[in-house]
Amino acid sequence: MATLKDVAALAGVSVKTVSNVVNGYAFVKPENRRRVEEALTATGYRPHLGARNLRRGRTGFLALVLPELVVPYFAELAGLVLGAAQEHEWNVLIEQTLGTREGERDTLASLGPHMIDGAIVSPEALQAGDFGELAPGIPVVMLGEHSVDLPIDHVGIDNVEAARVAVAHLVGLGRTRIAAIGAHPHRGTAAQRLEGYRRALAEAGLPVREELVATAVNYHRRDGAEAMSRLLAAVEPPDAVFCFNDLLAVGAVRAAAERGARVPDDVAVVGFDNTEEGGYSLPSLTTVAPDKAAIARAAVDLLRRRVDDPGRPPEHVRTPFSLVVRESTRG
Amino acid sequence: MATLKDVAALAGVSVKTVSNVVNGYAFVKPENRRRVEEALTATGYRPHLGARNLRRGRTGFLALVLPELVVPYFAELAGLVLGAAQEHEWNVLIEQTLGTREGERDTLASLGPHMIDGAIVSPEALQAGDFGELAPGIPVVMLGEHSVDLPIDHVGIDNVEAARVAVAHLVGLGRTRIAAIGAHPHRGTAAQRLEGYRRALAEAGLPVREELVATAVNYHRRDGAEAMSRLLAAVEPPDAVFCFNDLLAVGAVRAAAERGARVPDDVAVVGFDNTEEGGYSLPSLTTVAPDKAAIARAAVDLLRRRVDDPGRPPEHVRTPFSLVVRESTRG
DNA sequence: CGATCGCTTTACAACGTTGTACCAACGATG
DNA sequence: CATCGTTGGTACAACGTTGTAAAGCGATCG
Numbered sequence: 059m060a061t062l063k064d065v066a067a068l069a070g071v072s073v074k075t076v077s078n079v080v081n082g083y084a085f086v087k088p089e090n091r092r093r094v095e096e097a098l099t100a101t102g103y104r105p106h107l108g109a110r111n112l113r114r115g116r117t118g119f120l121a122l123v124l125p126e127l128v129v130p131y132f133a134e135l136a137g138l139v140l141g142a143a144q145e146h147e148w149n150v151l152i153e154q155t156l157g158t159r160e161g162e163r164d165t166l167a168s169l170g171p172h173m174i175d176g177a178i179v180s181p182e183a184l185q186a187g188d189f190g191e192l193a194p195g196i197p198v199v200m201l202g203e204h205s206v207d208l209p210i211d212h213v214g215i216d217n218v219e220a221a222r223v224a225v226a227h228l229v230g231l232g233r234t235r236i237a238a239i240g241a242h243p244h245r246g247t248a249a250q251r252l253e254g255y256r257r258a259l260a261e262a263g264l265p266v267r268e269e270l271v272a273t274a275v276n277y278h279r280r281d282g283a284e285a286m287s288r289l290l291a292a293v294e295p296p297d298a299v300f301c302f303n304d305l306l307a308v309g310a311v312r313a314a315a316e317r318g319a320r321v322p323d324d325v326a327v328v329g330f331d332n333t334e335e336g337g338y339s340l341p342s343l344t345t346v347a348p349d350k351a352a353i354a355r356a357a358v359d360l361l362r363r364r365v366d367d368p369g370r371p372p373e374h375v376r377t378p379f380s381l382v383v384r385e386s387t388r389g
Numbered sequence: 390m391a392t393l394k395d396v397a398a399l400a401g402v403s404v405k406t407v408s409n410v411v412n413g414y415a416f417v418k419p420e421n422r423r424r425v426e427e428a429l430t431a432t433g434y435r436p437h438l439g440a441r442n443l444r445r446g447r448t449g450f451l452a453l454v455l456p457e458l459v460v461p462y463f464a465e466l467a468g469l470v471l472g473a474a475q476e477h478e479w480n481v482l483i484e485q486t487l488g489t490r491e492g493e494r495d496t497l498a499s500l501g502p503h504m505i506d507g508a509i510v511s512p513e514a515l516q517a518g519d520f521g522e523l524a525p526g527i528p529v530v531m532l533g534e535h536s537v538d539l540p541i542d543h544v545g546i547d548n549v550e551a552a553r554v555a556v557a558h559l560v561g562l563g564r565t566r567i568a569a570i571g572a573h574p575h576r577g578t579a580a581q582r583l584e585g586y587r588r589a590l591a592e593a594g595l596p597v598r599e600e601l602v603a604t605a606v607n608y609h610r611r612d613g614a615e616a617m618s619r620l621l622a623a624v625e626p627p628d629a630v631f632c633f634n635d636l637l638a639v640g641a642v643r644a645a646a647e648r649g650a651r652v653p654d655d656v657a658v659v660g661f662d663n664t665e666e667g668g669y670s671l672p673s674l675t676t677v678a679p680d681k682a683a684i685a686r687a688a689v690d691l692l693r694r695r696v697d698d699p700g701r702p703p704e705h706v707r708t709p710f711s712l713v714v715r716e717s718t719r720g
Numbered sequence: 721c722g723a724t725c726g727c728t729t730t731a732c733a734a735c736g737t738t739g740t741a742c743c744a745a746c747g748a749t750g
Numbered sequence: 751c752a753t754c755g756t757t758g759g760t761a762c763a764a765c766g767t768t769g770t771a772a773a774g775c776g777a778t779c780g
Contacts, residue, residue: 073736078738085756107439110737127464152467338640409729443766
């Protein structure tokens with residue numbers, strides 16, 4: 059592989075001059091610049107990023123830390139982050155934590171301070187305080203949970219409001235026994251969506267029945283199906299369900315079908331995330347649609363600014379969302 | 390951040406001795422080893438991978454090049470590759486090509502020879518000859534398409550046989566007008582699955598009707614839906630459809646429902662890939678289930694061996710598959 | 721008792737790049 | 751004509767790591 063040395067030899071100039079041309083330094087004699095550029099293409103020179111990193115202290119890598127790629131929301135998000143990062147000439151290192159707190163710890167620790175310029179983290183189990191100790195000095199942008207008290211950059215939608223809108227939609231259909239699937243003791247987003255759920259019920263003058271709030275350990279299809287089965291087996295089953303993500307909703311729809319409950323006639327279902335899958339399921343899912351592209355873009359932009367100026371005050375970016383109404387809540 | 394120098398100073402030994410301890414060199418006096426290890430933990434030393442790369446010539450990175458993360462099959466595969474790579478102490482760099490030949494070219498070219506130890510590529514549009522020129526000297530393992538003539542390591546299932554089995558299953562249900570969705574002029578896997586389709590029909594003494602072979606530009610849900618709509622609009626619609634991946638099948642099922650065709654009563658549907666989504670769709674999908682974990686493991690193993698010994702003859706690994714029969718073909 | 725051997729450690733150089741310091745040529749200025 | 755600033759170029763060191771060569775040190779052998 060061609061190095062600066064090779065190119066310099068071919069062009070008849072010093073190594074540094076070639077480096078200057080490569081880096082767009084202004085004061086290079088046109089004649090020399092031409093010669094160097096020729097030599098550059100002739101040798102097919104590619105800078106050695108490891109060496110550059112060693113010298114400059116920047117790696118050109120960004121870590122995207124998320125629970126699981128098999129969860130469509132994260133897969134879609136990852137794709138968008140990849141695209142956004144490319145525009146900043148960043149390469150993306152995707153790390154799966156598998157949703158465990160340990161996984162999130164290990165990942166951040168193992169990446170070390172040298173390998174990445176910064177990280178975009180979608181925390182699931184990670185607690186607030188963990189960040190300071192785990193990623194000392196690593197610029198981090200958090201996704202999802204909105205904890206204003208943390209001195210960390212953050213991007214996300216207003217989860218409380220989004221959940222409220224979703225449940226208000228169910229209320230608007232005339233449903234009164236509205237269940238929630240996805241409560242979780244240690245997840246920030248779960249708490250916020252639950253809060254929005256409560257708020258919508260309160261606004262409608264409906265009571266919050268604890269037996270209609272189903273927890274979900276993970277947010278997979280299986281968990282949604284199990285929760286829905288439990289709910290439908292009750293003496294007074296719900297006439298609507300708000301699921302904290304689309305996967306839960308897909309599982310819930312499936313479980314409803316298996317138990318002979320019609321969606322939306324007997325149970326209306328609302329999901330969250332607007333994954334493509336929800337648009338094709340039978341019935342198609344009404345869902346909260348966060349602007350994922352905006353999230354990805356904002357996260358990368360924020361990280362860029364943080365890297366360029368580590369001292370700046372942390373910023374909280376709220377990205378827009380909308381409610382997409384489809385068959386699962388349309389008589 | 391602590392460097393070897395810092396650790397050495399603290400332990401009162403030379404830098405190299407610390408390096409030796411870090412790298413597990415056998416001949417270090419126990420006393421010194423102890424002191425170094427203490428200093429190591431005291432300083433929280435983490436090797437600088439860029440520097441190590443520069444020195445060793447290995448980066449510790451592996452590129453996973455695939456069309457799109459939003460396609461569940463690739464998301465699942467990516468997750469598994471991430472896991473398998475971890476066991477080899479490899480970090481994974483995921484690159485999306487978006488299925489275009491240009492994307493695949495650019496990706497391989499931009500990664501350059503320095504950034505990665507090797508690449509696992511799931512080609513979609515890339516032509517056979519492209520590899521030699523694009524990735525000169527980069528160890529590559531190909532996934533999916535099985536082109537024995539290429540001097541490149543390769544992992545995949547027997548696509549022809551898998552397709553044959555899938556279609557034979559439909560034949561076994563007594564279906565006679567069996568359609569195929571997913572034909573594509575430039576995709577190796579498409580050609581092979583089509584071949585398996587033809588073979589199964591031939592074995593059953595059924596004619597191959599060209600009007601029952603639907604092409605799909607991409608392999609997304611939308612394409613499956615469009616193809617299914619076209620097929621069902623025909624004078625003599627099919628009574629079964631073999632889709633070249635699960636996404637196409639999901640789209641096909643949706644289109645069938647929209648046109649009032651019952652699955653499987655009116656049209657039986659078989660997918661390919663055994664994505665989790667297919668197991669929860671209504672009806673759940675009968676599908677060809679490649680052993681994705683085996684594919685991921687084999688690919689990483691193969692790459693490891695190729696990296697360690699660039700001269701070895703290329704190997705073609707066939708991973709197992711099975712047919713998972715579910716509601717979409719069960720009366 | 722000197723030579724030899726195995727273990728242990730170290731100094732040094734090098735990987736490819738870029739920042740710093742410095743030098744040289746040049747035209748313009750006083 | 752001496753001085754100065756601008757422009758263009760180079761040599762050198764350093765980023766953190768590890769391979770190489772070599773040296774120090776006991777112990778063992780002839």
